Amino acid sequence: MTAVQTHMDPAVRESTVAVERRRGGLGAALRFEVRKLRAQYRGWAVLAGAVLAPIPIVVIINGQSRPPKDTLFGRFATDNGFALTLLILGFATQWVLPLLTAIVAGDIFASEDQHGTWKTVLTRSTSRAQIFWAKTLTACGFAVLVLTLLAASTIASSLLIVGHQPLTGLSGQTIGAGTALQLVTASWATTLAPTLGFTCLAIVLSVWFRNPAVGIATPVVLGMVMVLIGGLGGIEIIRPLLLTTSFEAWHGLFTQPRFTGPLVEGLLVSAAWSVLSLGAAFAIVRRRDITGG
Amino acid sequence: MTPTLAVDATGVTKNFGPVRAVDEITVQVAAGEVYGVLGPNGAGKTTFLRMLFGLIRPDCGSIRVFDKSWDQAGVGVLDGVAGFIESPRFYPYLTGRANLEGLALLDGGTRAGLIKEVLDIVDLTDRADRKVGGYSYGMRQRLGVAASLLREPKLLVLDEPANGLDPAGIRDMRALVKRLAASGLTVLLSSHDMGEVEEICDNVTILNRGSVAFHGTIAQLRTMAPDPGYLLATTDDRRALALAEHHHGVDVSLDPDAALVVTGRRSEVSAFVAALMRADVELLGFTETQTPLEALFFMLTDDTRPTSAHRSNQAQEALR
Amino acid sequence: MRRTILIVLAALIAVIGLASVVTATTGGSSSVTRARLEKSLPVVFANTYVNQANLVGRNVTAASLHAKAMCDKHGPDVADIGPGGDWNCLMSWTDPQVPMPPEGYGKFELNVHSNDCFTASGPSKLTGFLTITDKHGKPVTNPLFEFDGCFDPHSDNAATGVYFPSLFAITSPNVTPTAQGRTTVKVNCGTGSQGCAGTVTATAGRVNLGTMPYKLKEEATGTLQLPKPVPAGAKEVTFEVKPSTGAGPTSPATIPVQPR
Numbered sequence: 001m002t003a004v005q006t007h008m009d010p011a012v013r014e015s016t017v018a019v020e021r022r023r024g025g026l027g028a029a030l031r032f033e034v035r036k037l038r039a040q041y042r043g044w045a046v047l048a049g050a051v052l053a054p055i056p057i058v059v060i061i062n063g064q065s066r067p068p069k070d071t072l073f074g075r076f077a078t079d080n081g082f083a084l085t086l087l088i089l090g091f092a093t094q095w096v097l098p099l100l101t102a103i104v105a106g107d108i109f110a111s112e113d114q115h116g117t118w119k120t121v122l123t124r125s126t127s128r129a130q131i132f133w134a135k136t137l138t139a140c141g142f143a144v145l146v147l148t149l150l151a152a153s154t155i156a157s158s159l160l161i162v163g164h165q166p167l168t169g170l171s172g173q174t175i176g177a178g179t180a181l182q183l184v185t186a187s188w189a190t191t192l193a194p195t196l197g198f199t200c201l202a203i204v205l206s207v208w209f210r211n212p213a214v215g216i217a218t219p220v221v222l223g224m225v226m227v228l229i230g231g232l233g234g235i236e237i238i239r240p241l242l243l244t245t246s247f248e249a250w251h252g253l254f255t256q257p258r259f260t261g262p263l264v265e266g267l268l269v270s271a272a273w274s275v276l277s278l279g280a281a282f283a284i285v286r287r288r289d290i291t292g293g
Numbered sequence: 294m295t296p297t298l299a300v301d302a303t304g305v306t307k308n309f310g311p312v313r314a315v316d317e318i319t320v321q322v323a324a325g326e327v328y329g330v331l332g333p334n335g336a337g338k339t340t341f342l343r344m345l346f347g348l349i350r351p352d353c354g355s356i357r358v359f360d361k362s363w364d365q366a367g368v369g370v371l372d373g374v375a376g377f378i379e380s381p382r383f384y385p386y387l388t389g390r391a392n393l394e395g396l397a398l399l400d401g402g403t404r405a406g407l408i409k410e411v412l413d414i415v416d417l418t419d420r421a422d423r424k425v426g427g428y429s430y431g432m433r434q435r436l437g438v439a440a441s442l443l444r445e446p447k448l449l450v451l452d453e454p455a456n457g458l459d460p461a462g463i464r465d466m467r468a469l470v471k472r473l474a475a476s477g478l479t480v481l482l483s484s485h486d487m488g489e490v491e492e493i494c495d496n497v498t499i500l501n502r503g504s505v506a507f508h509g510t511i512a513q514l515r516t517m518a519p520d521p522g523y524l525l526a527t528t529d530d531r532r533a534l535a536l537a538e539h540h541h542g543v544d545v546s547l548d549p550d551a552a553l554v555v556t557g558r559r560s561e562v563s564a565f566v567a568a569l570m571r572a573d574v575e576l577l578g579f580t581e582t583q584t585p586l587e588a589l590f591f592m593l594t595d596d597t598r599p600t601s602a603h604r605s606n607q608a609q610e611a612l613r
Numbered sequence: 614m615r616r617t618i619l620i621v622l623a624a625l626i627a628v629i630g631l632a633s634v635v636t637a638t639t640g641g642s643s644s645v646t647r648a649r650l651e652k653s654l655p656v657v658f659a660n661t662y663v664n665q666a667n668l669v670g671r672n673v674t675a676a677s678l679h680a681k682a683m684c685d686k687h688g689p690d691v692a693d694i695g696p697g698g699d700w701n702c703l704m705s706w707t708d709p710q711v712p713m714p715p716e717g718y719g720k721f722e723l724n725v726h727s728n729d730c731f732t733a734s735g736p737s738k739l740t741g742f743l744t745i746t747d748k749h750g751k752p753v754t755n756p757l758f759e760f761d762g763c764f765d766p767h768s769d770n771a772a773t774g775v776y777f778p779s780l781f782a783i784t785s786p787n788v789t790p791t792a793q794g795r796t797t798v799k800v801n802c803g804t805g806s807q808g809c810a811g812t813v814t815a816t817a818g819r820v821n822l823g824t825m826p827y828k829l830k831e832e833a834t835g836t837l838q839l840p841k842p843v844p845a846g847a848k849e850v851t852f853e854v855k856p857s858t859g860a861g862p863t864s865p866a867t868i869p870v871q872p873r
Contacts, residue, residue, distance in 0.1 A: 021372045021444075022401030032395040039386050072730055072761055075754075116382035123346045123376070124399035124444070127368040168756070170730065170763040171653075172660030231727055236643045236695070239727060248728050251763045256656070259765035290348035291309075291340075293382050 023125035029134035032121075037104065037138060046103050046142075050150040058084060058157045072170070072251070081162035082180040085155050086187065086254075092150065093191055093247035098198040098223040099216075100146045105139035105202035106215025109285070113210040116293025132285045136203060136278060143199045144192065151188035155181075171256040187250035190263055193270035194246035198223060200277035201243070207281040246270050297360050299324045299448045299479040300345065305354035307340055314340040316503040317354065322481055322496075324359075324447070327474040329490035330483040332500035333594050338483040341500070342378050342452050345481075346371065359447065376450030376481070380457060381437025385426030389417055389436050392425055396440050403443055411439040415469075431462040438469065448479045455489060467492070487590040501594040511586075518585030519592065520544075523562060525553040526578035533574050540565050554582070644766030645725050647684050647693035651773040654702050654721070654733060655680035657762030662706070665741070665757045670748030673708065680706040683775045684723070685804050688832035698724040701804040701832075702733070703777040711739060716780045716860035720804060730763040779805030779831040779859040783813070787871040788850050794842030796822075798852070798868070802829035802859065811856035815839050817847040817870075831859075843870060 024032075037043045061068070061077055061084060068074040071090050076083035112118045121131055159181075167180040175183065198219050206215030226244040229235065239245055246266030252259035300322035307315040315337040322328040332338050343349040344356060347363050347370060355362060361370045383392045390408065397403045412418045415435035425433065434454065441449060454470060455463040471493050474480045484490050490497055491511060499507040507514065525545075527533045530553055537545035542561030548554045555562055569576065659675035666673040686692070687699040700723035705713055713719070719736040740757040747753045780803040790796045802809035808830040815822040823840025843850060849869045854861035 023368065023372075024399040024401040028398040028401065032398045035391070035395055036384060036387065039384075039391065041386075069732075069759070072763075075759070075761065115384060117384060119343070119346070119348055119378055120382050120396070120440070121399060122348055123371060123374075123378075124396055125368060125371060125401055126399040168661075168664065170657070170761065172657040172662075172664065172756075172760060172762065174660075174664065236645075236727055245728075251728065251730060252765060255763055255765070256660070259767065261765060261767040287350075289309075289350060290343065293379070 021125060024130075025126075026130045026133055029126050029130045030137055033108070033134045033138040034141075037108075037142065042107070043104055043142065046100055046146055047149060050100060050146045051153045054088060054150065054154040055157045055161075057088060058154070058161050061087070062162050076168060077162075079162065080165050080167055081158040081160075082164065082167040082175075082177075082184050084158040084162050085184050088154050088158070089187060089191070089250070090248075092154075093194075093244070094227055095220050095223050097147065097150075097191060097195050097247075098202075099220045100150070101139070101143040101195055101199045102202035102216045102219040104142045105199040106206045106217075106219060107212040108135045108139050109203060109206040109281070110210050110212040110215045113292060114212055118290045119293045122290060128286055129282075132282055136200075136281075139199050139203055140196055143195050147188070147192055147195055151185070155184060155188070167254075169256060170251060170254040173256045175254070183253045187253055190250045190253075190266070191247055193267050194243050197243045197246070197270040197273040197277075200274040200281075204277040204281040204284075207284045240265055241269060243270065243273050296324060298322060298357070299326075299359060300328075300481060301355075301357040301360075302341070302345070303355050305341065305344060305351045305356060307337075307344060307349060307351050313503050315344070315351075318498070318500065318503070318505050319508075320498050320505075322448075322479060324479050325477055326495045327480045327482065327493050329494035329497040330481065330500060331485070331487065331490050331497050331590065332483075332506075333485055335502075336485075336500040336594065337503040338485075338500055339379060339452055340503075342376075342450055342481075342483060345450065346374070346376075346378065348378070373447035374450060375441035375444035375446035375448075376452070377437040377441060378450075378452045380430070381433055381440065383425040383428075383433065383436060383440075386424060388422050388424055389428065389432075389439075390421040392436065393421075393440060393443060397443055400444055403445075407443060407445070411442040414442060415439045430457050431459065434458060434462070434466070438466075446478070448481065449473060450481045450483075452483045453485065454482070455484070455486070487587045488584065491584070491586050499590065499593050506593045514586060514589060518589040520556045520558055521562075521585045522554060522556045522582040522588065524548070524578070524580045524582055525555050525566075525576065527553065527569065528575040528577065532572065533569055536568055536572055536574070537565065540568055552578075643695040643727075644729055645694065645696045645727065646770050647686070648770045648772050649729075649764050649766075649768055650684040650700065650702060650723065650725065650731070651682045651775055652768065653762055653764035654682045654684070654723070654731075655704060655706075657733070657760060658682075658704060658721075658735075658757075659706070661756050661760045662708075665745070665755060668747045668753055668756070669745060671710070678706040678708060680704060681773070681775045682721075683718075683773075683777045683806070685831070689808070689830045696725045696727040700725050700731070703804055705777070714738075715863040716778065718777045728763075729766045730761060732759060732761050734759045776806040778856075779803050779807070779809045779829075781809040781811065781827070781829070781854060781856055781859055781861040783852055783854075783862075783866050783868065784834070785868060787869045788839075788843065789871045790843045796839040796843050796850075797836050798839070799834060800827060800829070800837055801834045802831055805831050805859060807831070807858055808833070809856065809859035809861075811854060811858065811861060813837060814853045814855070815850055816853070817843055817850050820844050820847070822850065 064078055067078045071087055073083040073086040077087040122128060164177045166177055167175045169175045202215055202219040205218045209215060223244055226242040230239050230242050230244055246269055249262040249266040252262055298321050300320060302320045304317045304319060305315055306317050318341060330338050340349060344351045358370050359373050363370050393408050397408065412421050415438050417432065417435055417439060420432060451470065455466045458466055470480065474493055482490060482494060494511060496510050497514065498505055530547060533553055534545060534547060537543060543555055543557035543565045545553055545555050566576065659678045659680045662678060663673055663675050682702045682704040684700055684702040686697060702721045702723055703718040704721055705718040719739040721733045721735050723731050723733045725731040735757050741755045743755055743758045744752045745755040782801050783798055784801045785798040788796050788798060810828040812824050812826050814824045825837045825840065827835065827837060829835050847870050849867050851865045851867045853865040
């Protein structure tokens with residue numbers, strides 16, 4: 001600072017009446033969010049995990065002498081690659097997908113509190129709404145990316161290591177390898193809606209509690225609680241309303257005839273969870289007094 | 294036509310639960326001036342500045358910046374404004390330069406070369422490519438100034454810019470603020486240190502417990518300042534005390550630390566010192582305990598004594 | 614923070630409470646129903662049966678099996694609705710090489726999950742053991758030993774009208790007369806419709822020990838007392854069942870006498 005130059009003040013032209021300047025829009029805020037995410041270790045760790053973790057899991061399950069029969073498609077998992085990806089999909093939807101998406105979504109708002117940087121970004125020329133949507137889009141984009149990588153890695157490693165024999169469906173019917181690949185890919189794709197639901201849930205928790213640990217852990221815990229409630233008999237009236245029920249909607253793709261009722265319901269339920277979560281989060285961000293940092 | 298005020302805040306009030314942090318304060322800053330908001334910690338300075346930046350919503354009152362309000366213009370209020378509140382914060386995992394680049398994105402882009410220019414101004418060019426996580430407090434403070442200059446503001450808001458800096462850092466920061474002010478920029482400076490404000494500000498508002506305790510020019514403030522106080526160390530304090538009894542215009546007492554406390558107008562004090570010399574009392578030390586403005590500031594804002602609120606109200610009324 | 618946690622807890626309790634009230638008032642409508650299982654199981658079974666046949670080198674079509682099922686959850690006193698591991702399904706099918714037992718069906722045990730999927734295990738007499746030998750002589754997993762299926766929770770819930778009679782059986786491994794010469798045997802009525810009723814005639818050698826009427830609900834057990842004492846020295850007692858409701862063993866059951 002000792003080297004202050006005399007021409008140092010490019011800023012000041014004249015203190016006139018009207019002051020107008022360019023403002024960064026949603027696109028600029030989005031670029032900054034992506035840049036921040038790319039600079040952080042956690043995002044890369046999640047992506048690397050999504051790509052690499054399925055490989056040892058496939059190898060280990062393939063090496064089992066007894067197939068894990070307790071889970072759907074488990075009984076075919078050791079000698080059918082398609083069944084193995086579906087077994088892993090069933091496992092991933094228990095808590096892995098909520099966790100993977102929450103690691104970024106549960107942190108993206110709370111980390112501004114953690115670093116005290118709300119005041120830094122909100123005293124520029126970008127509105128709270130733009131920052132909110134930039135963060136939300138970044139978290140959702142990351143969720144899509146991580147799901148895509150996890151699906152691609154699981155399908156590729158299962159088919160390469162275990163093989164692509166015809167699959168026995170959930171009506172006992174035989175499904176040819178070509179159709180099976182399409183259905184397996186579609187099944188992974190159907191988990192996108194509830195995964196985004198969990199992303200939005202993590203966002204509202206991140207906004208509400210202003211604490212990354214809460215933002216990351218709570219969606220996972222809530223997911224497990226929903227799985228538990230969904231598995232209970234007697235309270236099945238609320239089962240279709242649970243976010244985790246949508247994670248199982250792909251079952252209908254493997255029966256004969258196929259049924260898509262749960263897929264449509266799952267889409268609506270996921271959308272409702274997402275809209276409610278984002279609405280609450282947006283209201284909090286808009287109204288909040290930034291006193292910290 | 295009256296010139297547009299840089300800041301026109303009227304009757305601004307903010308409660309946090311049962312606590313009234315800011316109580317109907319009015320602050321008007323003319324374009325081009327250097328304005329000080331003074332007050333002890335917790336007086337409401339920061340809350341007021343946060344409301345100016347839209348970080349906190351006032352409960353009532355209006356805030357207009359260059360004639361724009363949040364209701365009408367939204368974030369457009371900040372078009373000509375930059376600054377930081379409390380210590381500036383950045384993303385520790387990004388380099389200093391990357392932080393500035395990101396903030397420039399939010400600003401809608403900056404002209405080419407400006408990032409390099411502002412880094413030069415705050416002397417961070419060498420460290421710009423290190424992560425902010427490794428920056429010292431002073432470096433972050435300077436990066437905060439750089440981030441503000443990046444907006445090429447018409448109004449620069451600095452909240453305790455010298456806070457937490459070492460003496461050299463404070464000297465440099467003050468020099469920088471002075472230069473910025475001299476260039477015609479409107480500066481709104483908050484501080485708890487009278488000395489900092491006294492040197493560079495035209496007008497000041499002194500806040501105490503959320504309310505305005507004084508509002509006016511530094512010159513006005515000086516007229517109501519009490520006599521300055523000095524600490525004298527002499528070879529013969531008893532004799533000096535005795536001499537003081539015959540010397541009008543100074544008030545001398547013996548401090549528990551065995552130094553003489555002398556208050557009085559500067560001319561009277563120097564006459565008293567001359568009298569001491571004549572009486573062969575040698576002067577070993579002579580220190581100014583506090584400037585008159587500091588003394589006044591403490592008087593206006595001292596809230597440890599029960600009468601302080603009453604007194605500051607009196608002081609305020611006396612000025613009107 | 615503590616306040617927010619309390620709010621969340623209160624909200625959770627409210628949701629669970631509301632759900633319980635809704636459940637109590639609506640009677641816990643579940644998508645797992647008898648009719649859906651009765652329609653779904655035969656389809657899954659038939660397809661799996663074809664797979665098994667192909668493995669061992671036989672050629673069977675699913676349609677030729679004419680499989681049909683009757684399902685029941687946990688006896689006559691429990692409503693046939695909702696997930697659980699206590700579903701039993703009686704199923705009949707047509708395969709000339711695997712004739713049905715006299716009662717006309719085999720009993721499958723089902724574990725039905727709340728996600729509308731189930732795991733069924735068949736009667737090994739009819740469907741084989743865990744490992745079978747395929748057409749190349751290699752041991753392979755028997756797909757029929759245990760198999761999974763899922764059904765559409767929105768599928769038609771109209772009753773199928775498939776009924777099978779309950780199977781009456783004498784379950785005591787031996788008969789043991791008491792000191793007073795009284796003799797009892799344990800009997801059982803299996804899954805099916807309308808329970809079991811009829812008579813049992815007991816003979817020891819040429820001695821007629823009397824005829825006992827019985828009437829049992831399905832999935833119930835009972836005890837019958839022989840009208841006359843078992844003569845001394847008798848080695849075994851033969852029971853002849855004449856069912857008026859439900860099915861019974863077609864040939865007389867002979868049970869050894871355990872001397873005291």
